[in-house]
Amino acid sequence: MGETGAAASQRPVSVAVVGLGYWGPNLVRNLIELPAASVACVCDTRQARIDTIRRRYASVPGVGSFEAVLENDAIEAVALATPVATHHALASAVLEAGKHVFVEKPLAASHSEGLELIELAERRDLVLMPGHTFLYSPPVNRVRELIASEELGDVHFISTSRVNLGLHQPDVSVAWDLGPHDFSILRYWLDETPTHVTALARGYAIPDIPDVAFINIEFASGTIAHAELSWLAPSKLRRTTIVGSQKMVVYDDTSNEQLRVFDSGVALGDPKTFGEYRLSYRTGDIVSPHIEPAEPLFLELADFCAAVRTGSTPRSSKELGLEVVRIIEAVDASLQRQGARVEVDELLPTTVVPFLAR
Amino acid sequence: MGETGAAASQRPVSVAVVGLGYWGPNLVRNLIELPAASVACVCDTRQARIDTIRRRYASVPGVGSFEAVLENDAIEAVALATPVATHHALASAVLEAGKHVFVEKPLAASHSEGLELIELAERRDLVLMPGHTFLYSPPVNRVRELIASEELGDVHFISTSRVNLGLHQPDVSVAWDLGPHDFSILRYWLDETPTHVTALARGYAIPDIPDVAFINIEFASGTIAHAELSWLAPSKLRRTTIVGSQKMVVYDDTSNEQLRVFDSGVALGDPKTFGEYRLSYRTGDIVSPHIEPAEPLFLELADFCAAVRTGSTPRSSKELGLEVVRIIEAVDASLQRQGARVEVDELLPTTVVPFLAR
Amino acid sequence: MGETGAAASQRPVSVAVVGLGYWGPNLVRNLIELPAASVACVCDTRQARIDTIRRRYASVPGVGSFEAVLENDAIEAVALATPVATHHALASAVLEAGKHVFVEKPLAASHSEGLELIELAERRDLVLMPGHTFLYSPPVNRVRELIASEELGDVHFISTSRVNLGLHQPDVSVAWDLGPHDFSILRYWLDETPTHVTALARGYAIPDIPDVAFINIEFASGTIAHAELSWLAPSKLRRTTIVGSQKMVVYDDTSNEQLRVFDSGVALGDPKTFGEYRLSYRTGDIVSPHIEPAEPLFLELADFCAAVRTGSTPRSSKELGLEVVRIIEAVDASLQRQGARVEVDELLPTTVVPFLAR
């Protein structure tokens, strides 16, 4: 186009948003606010969805055909907010068309699908980024800092509840719908993928679609975790407790004080005699650190645009996205074996691609 | 003794309290307030513990020897608040001495020990009662009514957190210490014993003594449950959520409003076409029913005295106490098998006593 | 224009929004969503404010001159979101130009200014409506129903706290800024204007601009009220307690459960002997009624458009708006007299217009 490199790197990324269901409009709203992006068009097969968007953003073109998006050379990147089952086919088509792609979480419906997408993106040298929004949440990042700085000490265990009344997904279980949030956060905080998972789940509202799951998780470092995921609950709960050897943290995403740091713990003194332990409990101040508010989705899309323009690796990387899929598959395997304890690695294909080696 | 039957049945039960650690003083305080009981003496091998009690209750005799309690014919019943490991030996001695016995929960340190105590009590026609105090808690009983009256509909699942910082027990795991509360409540609410349990636990403060446990529980009726038990937590939590097909309940023992009943749920309409489900969510009023406060321990000890005087079966029966022990043993078995799913019945001895047949 | 009356009555009201500071953009957003309205233009003397709006709503024209709005015959109504001091001059100009006018609360900077606006609107047969948004809040209306149906019994007293850190207004006191909310709600609930007010206030951040006020309020019916208003507070509080002779209500605008109805009270039995009273306290269930959520500002603007099209009296009437101004003036009078108790009526001009007679 004749523009210089510097100008090109500052030019907004031209993004098409495909899928205008529950989440797509949030992508549109943030991309419109984001200086690094411009919304090339919105795309959905349902005209009513397009009309709803255009009532608010009259200047954004609406497109009914996915192929029209692929064929439009002015579009550099596509953000997909479509059902999980479509991620592989649609993202592959976007990459094959030479465009960067942002895929709502989870990356794909299976580990092998995710692997194929990653290989395709690497081959074409294009950005493939899953939308693990919580990795851009200010309190989630503050917890990561508290862990990395060893202020919490060793992380003993993490217990999390992500429950609400609804919204049932007709096509995927609660583990596929809500699990990616917690699994991506755990992966981000602990810098390790679980070794084992054990799951108990039931589907009450829709046969064969689990709407409540209790998931036990083990890490090689010794940390354990429990995740309660449910679409059946009396009230919304987004509460995670992180118990470290030095301090403890409660992260409640629905509270005005999203983080509370407890300077509490227990210490084991020298045993006086065999079999006799002397424990001392420490209860100190509780601090709710001020956290500057920011919209995670806005930061996430900025990271995507930076990756497109500069080639940087986004925090929500495709490799992390693949590991999240692997954990969900292990949960499914445990459920299929009636709640048996499952080794996450046993599900790996024999030929492991290099980036999965840790 | 020459008194008439009517007078005898109204005479206070003469009770000795053995074990004046954390819980024993609570037994003393309630027995002193209870018209149906009189405190014959308090007993502990540690004179300092006796002195502490007698500073407040100067008229209650203190005894340093357990044998002196057994030999005192004026004592009709003994309340044991001693470590779990001593329950079998001490309770057996009490029963052999021809006295009724109240044993703090859990009933015994193993299923076989519990079975022996039950057989001995039946042979001697004496009351053996485990102290499952929560069975006398007004909100726990209100939930039982809500379930029994089918106001909640089918009980889909129950999720409970019973966590706190401390008090670590030097001799038993958190499952033996806190588990009896939740297992006895679940047994009481659902009128069934679990079929399977799966547990994940770690001991962080004291090696080999689990201080956090995540326990998945399955019932034959289809109900599932999860219990989080921990002595390592930033703050006290006693929160149980019961999700029924018609209503949902949150029971929080630390709140001013111990029960909250949510008239909320999800309904599945007729599928219009294959694979398409139509769900409707219902969000109605939330009611915190007024519950007349009462001290559960007081009611429990009154039930014990009634059993002694009238031969009635206490709500906290020895059979229920034995089933609680059986569930904890299954949790231990799961932990020994690295978190495998364990069938509760497989741990039963081959000769099942009649009262365990369900 | 040749269109029939029916078509005209369904035609969206063409509204200009003047003033794009804190509140104006909310008016724009809701008017755009409202089928009964169309946004003719947005107007501000600051081009940057117009640009911000147009980045989101590119199809809405921006106008820098208020006169241009007045001269545009296609504009039927103007919504003013400008400082209080400008309300009289701007609203007068709108009415003189033959257009309907919606004025953000409070209606005017003084009772006499408000009176002039009302007389002008009546003379020109145009809609003049103050923006008392809380009159359209679902929980506020539910409380009004509870009072009107006498479910609460006699309303004994109302205590309200509306505090936050900021936003200080440079030109008006906290009583002029936050007071209109509570005074309009009290007026709406009780259907009466206070007889007396007593106020204590201080200005800490800006000299002579009170940023905290404690206001005692008396009604002829016997009800009393207290309002705590402050821009200096550790956290946001929007809590109103209504104590009736039969039931009590807590209305918390920041809570998930905005209303909680307490079936509690005290009853006075017959005195047994002179000077001896027997009271019985009643503590019953607490109910958080489900309230269908709705955006009050949306409902308010719909009410404005209905008034424009049909001539109906909006719930937030100009008469109610004038009474609110009168209450604030009484608060100011009390402050000027160092906290003396002030009769609200004494501030009235001698010639009272008919609609103020109650």
Add this chain to the structure above:
Amino acid sequence: MGETGAAASQRPVSVAVVGLGYWGPNLVRNLIELPAASVACVCDTRQARIDTIRRRYASVPGVGSFEAVLENDAIEAVALATPVATHHALASAVLEAGKHVFVEKPLAASHSEGLELIELAERRDLVLMPGHTFLYSPPVNRVRELIASEELGDVHFISTSRVNLGLHQPDVSVAWDLGPHDFSILRYWLDETPTHVTALARGYAIPDIPDVAFINIEFASGTIAHAELSWLAPSKLRRTTIVGSQKMVVYDDTSNEQLRVFDSGVALGDPKTFGEYRLSYRTGDIVSPHIEPAEPLFLELADFCAAVRTGSTPRSSKELGLEVVRIIEAVDASLQRQGARVEVDELLPTTVVPFLAR
């Protein structure tokens, strides 16, 4: 008695507790636990009250006659937990009998009565101590430290709510019953007595006995305060907000975290131009300091015993007690004048005793 001075100073103070209604039993329980005291007897004209106490503390003698207490030379001090109207007569009699006296708050039913008690105690060189228990509350003392250390900056205002359903007092208003708590705390924190009070109150349950009061309070330093006192409320509230120029504190006596310190505030920059102010809001961390729990009543009674033995001035001094009475009298004066603003000093007798000079 021949014992040496050192032994005498360590001998427990022999205390009689007179009045076994609501509060008296708490005095008994704490005095029994207190090494520095011994309970000589409990006294009430109602035998049933004595029996209730003696069921728990069988070794404590019960006495039906106040004269018998006065005549008993072994009794060194009397703790009065009787109705306010009796304080002057009973405390005078105790002092006249040469015994020290602890009087439940408020010190007396009027300023002149209180003055007489003080003069009598000084003349007889005996301890006269009012029971302002909150002066011994750990969180109240922590707030005093935060103020004294100027960590909060200037104290701008204090807003407090002390409300509950019941217990109505048949003989005194809510201002006499609950007011002493807040007035003593304010006096203790601020080290000054209010200059003016303005009150609005109503008696709903019992005619002429106010059960709700809104009280505005002014101090010479510029601090203002508001106290909401009520026996008619949907739920118990003990919430005090202290807004300083540097930090703000919420003290909630019913919460697990009794103090929360907010590092928040507003700063006024240099005005750029006349009439234009630039404010910056600061929102920092929120800290719930760990406060070692302690029973205030126990500490208070220990302070009384120390005063008896060593002649020290108790923190809850008779002078502070008199000032509290003076504030309540000013509240009553405001109510009698229909809510007029009352100068606290105008109620003082012309001859002010020296200790009241500040």
